[in-house]
Amino acid sequence: MEYITSVKNEKIKEIKKLANAKGRRQQQRYLIEGEHLVHEALINDIVIEELLVTENFLNHDEHHLVKQLYDQCVQIGDSVAKHLSATVTPQGIFAVVALPPTDPNIDYQGKWLLLDRIQDPGNVGTMIRTADAAGYQGVILSKDSADLFAPKVQRSMQGSQFHLQLLTADLQKIITSFKQNHVTVYGTLVNEQARDYHQVQAPKNLALIMGNEAQGMNNNLAQLADKNLYIPLIGQAESLNVAIAAGILMFNL
Amino acid sequence: MEYITSVKNEKIKEIKKLANAKGRRQQQRYLIEGEHLVHEALINDIVIEELLVTENFLNHDEHHLVKQLYDQCVQIGDSVAKHLSATVTPQGIFAVVALPPTDPNIDYQGKWLLLDRIQDPGNVGTMIRTADAAGYQGVILSKDSADLFAPKVQRSMQGSQFHLQLLTADLQKIITSFKQNHVTVYGTLVNEQARDYHQVQAPKNLALIMGNEAQGMNNNLAQLADKNLYIPLIGQAESLNVAIAAGILMFNL
Numbered sequence: 001m002e003y004i005t006s007v008k009n010e011k012i013k014e015i016k017k018l019a020n021a022k023g024r025r026q027q028q029r030y031l032i033e034g035e036h037l038v039h040e041a042l043i044n045d046i047v048i049e050e051l052l053v054t055e056n057f058l059n060h061d062e063h064h065l066v067k068q069l070y071d072q073c074v075q076i077g078d079s080v081a082k083h084l085s086a087t088v089t090p091q092g093i094f095a096v097v098a099l100p101p102t103d104p105n106i107d108y109q110g111k112w113l114l115l116d117r118i119q120d121p122g123n124v125g126t127m128i129r130t131a132d133a134a135g136y137q138g139v140i141l142s143k144d145s146a147d148l149f150a151p152k153v154q155r156s157m158q159g160s161q162f163h164l165q166l167l168t169a170d171l172q173k174i175i176t177s178f179k180q181n182h183v184t185v186y187g188t189l190v191n192e193q194a195r196d197y198h199q200v201q202a203p204k205n206l207a208l209i210m211g212n213e214a215q216g217m218n219n220n221l222a223q224l225a226d227k228n229l230y231i232p233l234i235g236q237a238e239s240l241n242v243a244i245a246a247g248i249l250m251f252n253l
Numbered sequence: 254m255e256y257i258t259s260v261k262n263e264k265i266k267e268i269k270k271l272a273n274a275k276g277r278r279q280q281q282r283y284l285i286e287g288e289h290l291v292h293e294a295l296i297n298d299i300v301i302e303e304l305l306v307t308e309n310f311l312n313h314d315e316h317h318l319v320k321q322l323y324d325q326c327v328q329i330g331d332s333v334a335k336h337l338s339a340t341v342t343p344q345g346i347f348a349v350v351a352l353p354p355t356d357p358n359i360d361y362q363g364k365w366l367l368l369d370r371i372q373d374p375g376n377v378g379t380m381i382r383t384a385d386a387a388g389y390q391g392v393i394l395s396k397d398s399a400d401l402f403a404p405k406v407q408r409s410m411q412g413s414q415f416h417l418q419l420l421t422a423d424l425q426k427i428i429t430s431f432k433q434n435h436v437t438v439y440g441t442l443v444n445e446q447a448r449d450y451h452q453v454q455a456p457k458n459l460a461l462i463m464g465n466e467a468q469g470m471n472n473n474l475a476q477l478a479d480k481n482l483y484i485p486l487i488g489q490a491e492s493l494n495v496a497i498a499a500g501i502l503m504f505n506l
Contacts, residue, residue, distance in 0.1 A: 122375065126494045135487030156494070163489040231504070234388030236416040240500070241379045241409070247497035248504045251484070 001070075004052075005077035012080055015050070015096060019086070021147040029098050030149040033085060038095045039063050040159035046097050052076045052084070054092030065093065086151035099149065104165050108181035109205055110137035113250065114171055116221055117212040118242060121146040125156025126243040127210065131164060132157075134250040138165030140174055171209070175224045178207045185209065187217050187225030188249065190239050194230040202253035210246045254323075257305075258330035265333055268303070268349060272339070274400040282351050283402040286338060291348045292316050293412035299350050305329045305337070307345030318346065339404035352402065357418050361434035362458055363390035366503065367424055369474055370465040371495065374399045378409025379496040380463065384417060385410075387503040391418030393427055424462070428477045431460045438462065440470055440478030441502065443492050447483040455506035463499045 004012060017023030018031040029049060032041060035057075041048060042065065051073045053066055058075065066073050081090045113131045118124050124146045128139050146153055148166055175185050183205045188194075209225060211217025222228050231245055240248075257265060270276030271284040282302060285294060288310075294301060295318065304326045306319055311328065319326050334343045366384045371377050377399045381392050399406060401419055428438050436458045441447075462478060464470025475481050484498055493501075 126497060129490050130493060130497050132488045133486045133490035133493050158490070160490055233386040235385045237382050237386035237411070237413050240383060240386050241496075243494075244379060244383050244497060244500035247493070247500050251501045252505070 001073055001075050003075045003077075004080055007080055007083040009080075011050075011074070012076070012083070015052070015094075016084060018096070019151065021150065024099065024147070024149055029096050031084065032095050032097060032154065033087070033093070033151075034091045035063065035065070035093055037154070037159050038065055038093055040162050041095060041097055042068065044162035046162055048072055048095045048097055050074065050096040052080075052094040054078055054081045054090075057092035069095075086155070100161070100166060102167060104167055106165070106177070107137070108178065108183055111135070111205070111250075111253075112137055112178070112183070112207040113139045113246065114174065114207055114209040115139065115141045115145050116171055116209055116217050117142050117215075118145045118210065119213055121150050121152035122156045123213065123241070123243045124148070125153040125158075127246045128153075128157040128164070128166065129160045130243070130247045130250055132160035136164060136250065138167070140171070141166075141168045142171045143168055171218075171221055172224065175207065175209070175221065179224075179226070183207055184227075185225045186249075186253070187211075187222045187228040188245065189222060189228045189230050190216055191228075191230055192232070194228040196232055197229040197249055197252060198232075200227065200229065200253070206253065208246070208249055208253065210242055213242050254326055254328050256328040256330075257333055260333055260336040262333075264303075264327070265329070265336070268305070268347075269337060271349070272337075272404065274403065277352060277400070277402055282349050284337065285348050285350060285407065286340070286346070286404075287344050288316065288318070288346055290407070290412050291318055291346055293415050294348060294350055295321065297415035299415055301325055301348045301350055303327065303349040305333075305347040307331055307334045307343075310345035339408070353414070353419060355420060357420055359418070359430070360390070361431065361436055364388070364458070364503075364506075365390055365431070365436070365460040366392045366499065367427065367460055367462040368392065368394045368398050369424055369462055369470050370395050370468075371398045371463065372466055374403050374405035375409045376466065376494070376496045377401070378406040378411075380499045381406075381410040381417070381419065382413045383496070383500045383503055385413035389417060389503065391420070393424070394419075394421045395424045396421055424471075424474055425477065428460065428462075428474065432477075432479070436460055437480075438478045439502075439506070440464075440475045440481040441498065442475060442481045442483050443469055444481075444483055445485070447481040449485055450482040450502055450505060451485075453480065453482065453506070459506065461499070461502055461506065463495055466495050
């Protein structure tokens with residue numbers, strides 16, 4: 001097994017570039033970190049291009065990940081692990097996997113979450129995890145949302161990228177396609193003129209749009225939606241965090 | 254008006270200590286930042302001990318905060334603002350306010366959220382904001398939770414500390430008091446042996462306990478609770494983020 005101890009190694013330099021969106025786009029792959037995520041990738045039949053592990057991990061490999069992926073495996077020194085890690089105390093296991101196809105076949109069935117310019121990576125990741133837990137088919141992000149495979153998004157989505165379809169697309173076009181395919185599209189507004197979500201009887205096939213943290217959903221999208229919903233608030237808070245609002249709606253529609 | 258340009262000024266050194274829990278505990282006060290929060294404090298009759306503003310803020314003081322608080326106001330240089338700020342681009346307004354009483358009178362009415370060892374400041378803050386939006390009376394944190402007035406908690410709670418009662422206490426004692434006062438106590442478990450939350454008819458007075466991100470709620474608390482609830486998941490995600498789970502429960506109970 002190859003053993004890399006220098007952060008200046010060419011392979012490590014290429015992998016390090018996956019920490020930002022440009023590197024991921026150019027190489028069409030991304031880095032996952034930690035035993036749980038690598039295990040999740042494996043059981044979901046995701047192709048693992050490279051597996052990087054420290055000596056310490058090799059000695060505590062409870063799921064025998066290295067054995068299963070021996071041909072892709074490279075041992076790295078602790079300083080290399082620190083260099084690649086998005087956490088303070090790396091577990092000592094990383095894998096490089098391909099980005100999902102940018103234009104997957106949408107079957108226009110089931111429930112979909114659409115994110116319009118969500119900026120906070122934690123919000124994006126948490127909403128994807130919640131959509132997964134609520135049995136959604138997939139999540140579609142507008143082009144100016146937080147980047148799907150940024151380390152902070154990954155930390156919040158906790159492996160849900162292996163469970164549902166994720167893509168970045170033009171939301172106006174997507175919404176039009178959903179409507180042509182008889183999928184009901186719900187926008188969300190922080191506005192009592194919208195419809196109280198308690199009053200809708202949600203169909204089996206639907207798309208739910210959540211909007212930017214500060215500005216809410218784009219007006220064009222509100223006009224395209226079949227209905228716009230709001231969550232009535234009882235207390236003094238002016239609004240809910242967008243991921244909380246999405247959670248309430250996904251578990252009630 | 255006093256004008257401070259050095260971060261070594263004694264007043265600034267004392268205020269800077271409010272960035273950590275020890276400083277806040279010793280001085281029994283905390284720092285709030287940004288126009289929205291200072292305005293919220295004012296309209297909620299919170300006593301403002303010090304108001305610190307930059308020249309730039311003085312020129313854009315839309316709510317006339319400086320006029321209202323002239324006696325407490327000190328002008329600071331931009332480098333002092335940067336030094337005190339928890340953000341990259343400070344708005345140039347800070348206020349020092351007293352910590353709320355550690356042992357407020359609980360009236361054992363309405364709905365309460367109890368947080369057992371929640372570690373992530375964003376989760377604590379978001380749950381407080383959600384409790385506010387759901388019309389809860391207050392939030393009670395166990396002693397080993399994230400510190401209530403840490404900058405990251407404040408950023409997520411968005412001023413909700415001025416709308417509901419917040420305290421840190423021994424949850425076992427608090428739960429016993431709630432039960433003695435005929436408040437129904439619901440624990441939460443990630444466990445299908447607990448009761449599906451759809452099956453409970455929530456009373457007017459209740460306390461809802463949310464547990465640690467990784468370990469869930471302490472077993473002792475689960476035994477004390479009147480009932481333990483869970484949220485059935487449909488998809489493949491193993492669990493929900495604790496703040497999302499709290500949001501779903503608070504808006505459905």
